[in-house]
Amino acid sequence: MLDSLLDSTERETDLVWLSVLTFLPILCAAGLMVIPGRFKEWMRWWSLLGACATLTVAACTLIDYHRLLDSHSDRTTRSLYHPANRLDHRADQAAYDAAQAVPKPFSSFNMFTRRAWNERFDINYSLGVDGVSLALILLTALVTLCALVASWKIDQQLRGYLAMILILESGVIGAFLAVDLFLFYVFYELMLFPMYFLIGIWGGGRRKYAAVKFVIYTLFGSVCLLAAIITLYSVDVRDFVPKPAGDLRTEEVHTFDSVTLSRVGRAVMLVLSGQEERIGVQTVAHGQLVPTMPDDTNATVPLLAPGADREAAIARLKAATICTPTFQYILFALLFVGFAVKVPIFPLHSWLPDAHVEAPTPVSMILAGVLLKLGGYGLFRFAFPLAPWAASELCWYVGLIGAISIVYGAIVAMGQTDFKKLLAYSSVSHMGYVVLGLATWSAGARAEYWEMGVDGAIFQMLAHGITASALFFVVGMVYERAHHRDLNRLGGLMEPMPAFGGASAILFFASLGLPGLCGFVGEFLVILSAWNFSYALAIPAILTTVLTAAYLLWTWQRVYFGTNPDTAQFAEMTPRESSVLLTFAALAVALGVLPGFLIFQWMEPSIQGWVDALVRVRG
C-alpha cells in the first residue's frame, strides 16, 4: 500500500488534491455523525470548519492554477492564454498518456486527473480545473460557508441539516470538476436528495409541495440529460481515442469522456458544413500532443487521435448516425432542456419561485447562489461543445429564449408583493442574461464579441451568485424580525437598522447593475455582444435593465424608507449577520471595481480557448 503510494507511476498530486477538494465536505458530514447529539454548538462549529477548509483548498487551487497559467506564459503577451493550458488539451494529453503500451507516469501539477473507474464501459474518474469551473467552485465554497453562518439559528434535526448542506456542497463541486459525463451525472444526481430534504423538512408552510415540484422538474431535466448521455455513448469514437502504437484492433469504441466527444462534435460540424477536408489528425512531438496556437491560421483542425487513418475515419464518420442534422438537433435539444430546467429558463422556471419561497433562508442562498449556476455551467461545458453544429444553427433561438426569460422575469417580479418571490423572479431574469451571453455566437469578426458575451455570461453567474445569495439573506434577516415577507406591510427599516440598510443598499444596487458594482460588468458585456449579434435580442435586454432598476428600487423604497411603527423596534444586525452581509457587500464592490484583476485575468484564458476551439470549426 505504502509502496504503491510512493511509486512514481502511481503517485499523482492532482488526484489527491482534486479529490480532497471534492470530498472534504462529505468527510466533514461523516465526522458530524460521531458528535453526540447534545453538543449542538460543536456540530455547527465543526461544519463551519469543514466549509472553511473547503474554501481554503479552493483558494489554494486558485494559486496553483495561476502557477499553471504562468508555466506556459512568456510574459510578452497581454493574456495568459496558452492552448496547452486548456482543459481539453490537458484531458487529451492524459488520455494519450494512459493509452500508451507502457503507461507514462501521471503528470502531476497540471490540475487534471484521470483514473479508470470501470474498464468495461470506459468510465473514468476524471476531474479537471479550468478558469470557469474554478471560479464557480470558489463561489460555491464561499456561499456554502456563508449559508452555514446564516443557519446558526436552526435547531430542528441539526445534524441532518448540516450533513445535507455539506453533501450538497460536495455534489456541486464534483459536478463542476467532472470531465467524464458519467461522473458528472453521478454528482448531478447526488444533489437531488439533499435539496429535496432541505426544502421538504426545514422549509415553510407549503414545503412538501415545493419539494416535490422541485424533484419532478429536476428529474425531468436529468432524464433528458441521461438520454443525451446514452445517445453520446452510442457514438463510435474509435478514431478519436488514442491507441497504443501498433494497436490494430478494429472494434467500435464508446466513451463517456466529454472532451473526446466534443472533438467528435466539432468534426461533425465540419462535415455538416461541408468542410470535411479541414479535419486533421493530432500530432505528437516528444510524447506531447501539439496544441493549436491561437495565431495559427492553418486551415486544418486537428481532431482525430494521433495515428488515426484520416480518410477511413472521415468515411466512417459520414456514415454514422451522429452525422445527421436530426441527430444533432435532438442531442442539443436534450442537453439544452436538461440544463435549462436548472438555470431556469422561461417555460421551465415555475419550480423556482415555489422552492425559494418555501426553502429556509440558507437553503435559498445556496439554491440561488450555487445550484442555478450549474445549469449555466452545463450549457457552457457540455451543451455547446458536444453539439456545436446544432448550437450554431439554433443560437438565435437560444438567445431568444434567454431574452424572453429576461423580460418575463422582470415583468413578473414587478407584480410581486412577497419579498422572496420577487427575488426568485429577478433570478429568472438575471439568469436569462447568462443564456443570452452564451448564445451570441460569432458576433463580429473572429468572434471577439462572442468571447465578450461568454465572458459576460460567466461573470454574470458569479455576480448573481453573490448578489442573489446576499439578498436572500437580507430577506431572511427581515423575516426573522418581522415574521412576514409582505412588501406592503414592511417599510421604515432604515431608521432602526441604518448599518443593515447601508449594506443592503450596496447589494440592491449591485443587483440592478449600477456601474462600479459587480452586476454591471456581466450585464454590460452581455448586452454589448448581443447588440452586435442581433438588435432584436439586444433591445429587450437593454430595456429590461430599466425595468430591473424600477422593481428593485421600488422594493428598496417599500422596505427601507418611510416611518413604520411596526418596524421601529427592530434590532440592528448582530455581528454574525453582519459578517455574512459585509462579506457579500465587499465582494460586490471589489468585483465591480476590479473585475479584470480579480477574475478575468485567470478566467479569460479558458474562455478564450473555448471560443477559439468552436470558432475555428465554424469557418
Next chain:
Amino acid sequence: MISLGHFLTVGAVLFGLGLVGFLTRRNFITMFLCAEMMLQGVVLNLVAFSRYHGNLSGQVLGLFIITVAACEAGLALALFLTLYRRGRSLDSGAWQSIREIGVQPTIDVEPLMKTVPSPDYPRLPVAGRLPVAAEETARV
C-alpha cells in the same frame, strides 16, 4: 388398435378438464382435485411417450410426479383443514380479505346452494329425565 394418438388425446382431455375445472370451481377440494387431474393427464402423456420411445425416462418422470403431487396434496390439504377450522367453509369466495384498494369483494347475488330448512323432527328427551309436559291451559 390403440395408437399413441389415443393416449395423447386422453392425456390432453384430462389436462383440459382439469384446467377448466380448476378455473370454474369454487370448492377448495374440487379445485385441488382438478389440479391433480391435470397432473394425471401429464403422467399419462409421459408413460405413453416412454413406451413410444422405448426408454424409461418418461416412466421415471411419472414416478417423480406422483410422489411430488402427493407431497403437494398433503400440504394443501393441511392448509385447507386449517382454513376450514377458521372459516367453517370450503368456498374460495369466502377468502377475499386481501384485495386491491377500491375493489369491492365479490358477493353472490343468490346463494350457491339453497339451504333446505330441515323438517321439524320430533326430539327425544335426554335419557333418565322426565319429559317436561307442556302445561295445558285449563279451559272452562
Next chain:
Amino acid sequence: MLPNSEQFSALLSTLSADLVAFLPELILAGGITLLLFLRLFPQLCRVHSGFVAAGVVALALTTLLGNGHVTTNADWEPGAFTGLLRLDLFSQFLRGLLLLFTLLLLLLCDQTGIPDRDDSADFCVLLLGGTLGLMLMTSANHLLMVFIGLEMASLPSYALAGFLKGQRTGSEAALKYVVYGAASAGVTLYGISLLTAVFGTGNLVTVTQGLGHMIADSESVPLLPMAGLCFLFVGFGFKLAAVPFQFWLPDVFEGAAAEVSAFLSVASKAAAVGLTARVLLLLQEANPESVRLAETLGIALAVVATITATWGNLAALTQTNLKRMLGYSTIAHAGYMLMALSTLRKDGMAAVLVYLVMYLVMNLGAFAVVAVLRNRTGAETIAACRGLIARSPAVGVSLTIFLASLLGLPPLGGFVGKFLVFSAVYDAGQAYAVAGSPTLEWVYSLLLGVGIVNTVVSAGYYLAVLRSAGLDEAEATDASGHALPLGEPWGVAVYLVGLSIVLLILGLVWNPLITLATSAIR
C-alpha cells in the same frame, strides 16, 4: 439396460467428483435433518435454531466458495450426475447468491424475531428446504430436475407464506399461493411432457439444441415443441411473476410476513431468472448465428417484459400498503430483468446477474425496514412511515437509500444494475441491426424507451414513501410535539446501515462484479 462393470466404475469415479461439487446442497440437507432432530434432545432445545441454521448456511457458502471442482460449459460434457445437474460457474454464481441471501435473511429474522422460539426450527427448516430447491433450479440440466427444483422450492414457500398462523391474511396468502401454484405446476409439467415426448429425453442440452435448430431452420415451427416451450415458460413466468401470471404476487406479499416476502421476492426470483437465463442461453448457443430466435422468442419476451414492467409500475402508484407496493415493484423489476433476458445475448445475461446482486441487497433492505416498522408500530402501511427519518435516522436514511437505489439513482447499486440492463438492450439492438434485422433494432430501441419511461413512472411511488418518511410529521409525538423515537434494537440499525453501505460500495465499485458475471456466463 443396466450398465456393465466398466461403465459402472466410470460412473463411480465421476460420482465422487460430482458429490464434492454438490457438497453445499448436501450440507444444507444435513442441516435440515439436524434442525429436525435437534428438538428430540431436551438439553439441545436451548440452542437457538436460527443460529444453527445460519451456521449451516455459512458452512455451505464457504464450501461453495472454496469449491475448486467447477466444470465449465465449454464443451457439451454430460454434466454432473449423468447429466441431471450442471454445476458450472453460472450455477456457482447463483447458488452463492442464494446462500448469501438466506444467510442475511436468517440474520434479519434473528433480529426481528418473526419465528418465535418455538416455531424457529420449523421456519428454518422450511427456509433451508426452499433454498435447497432454488439451488437445484439454478443448476438443473434436465427437465426432471427443473420440475423437482421448482416443486422443492415451491412447497416450503407455500408453508412459509402461511406461517403467521394467528392471522387470517397469512392463511389467505398461503391459500392463494398454493392453489395457483398447483395449477401452474400442472401446466409446466404438461410442457415438460410435450418436450420430453418430442425429443425422447429430458436433457436440457438435447432439448434446446433440437428446439434451436427447429426454430432457426424451418419456416414454420412445429406446434408440439413450441407449445411445450410455451407451457414451460408459463411455469417460469409464474415464479418470476411476469404478466399475465403476476396476480398471485401482491396478495401473497400482503398476507405473508415481510421476511417471507423478501424471500419470495429475491431468492425465488433469482432462481427463476437463473433458470430462464440458462434455457435461453442454451437455445441461443444451439444456433449462435441466427437472428430468427430473437425474431420469435426475443420479441415475445420483449413484449412480456414491457407489459410486466409497465403493469407493475402503474399498479404500484396507487398502493397504500407498503408490502403490496413492494410486491408491485417486484413485478416491475421482473420486467426490467426480462428486458435483459429478452436480448438473448451473453452480455444481457451477465447484466441480469449483476442486477440480481444489486436487487438482493436493496430489496432485502426495503423488506427489512418493513419488518422493523411492523414490529415497532404494528402497521405496514405507507402512513406508518410518517416522520420515520425524524423518529429513527438510521432506519429512515437506510430506507431512503434502498428506495433511491430501487428507483435507480446514482451512485447506488440499483443505478448500476439498471444501467447495465439498459445498455445491454441497446447493444442488442445495434448488434441485431448489424446482423441484418432492422425490425429487431427497432424493437430493442423501443424497449429501451419503455424502460426509461418506466423508471420515471416508478419515481412516483418510491418518492411517495420517501415523502412520507422524510417530510410528513410523525403521528407519534411526545408532549412537546417532538417525534417519538422509533426505538428499534441497535442490531437492526446496524444491519440496515450495513446493507446501505454495501449498496453504496456496490454502486461505486462494480468492475469486479461485471468480470465475475461475465466469466459466469462464458
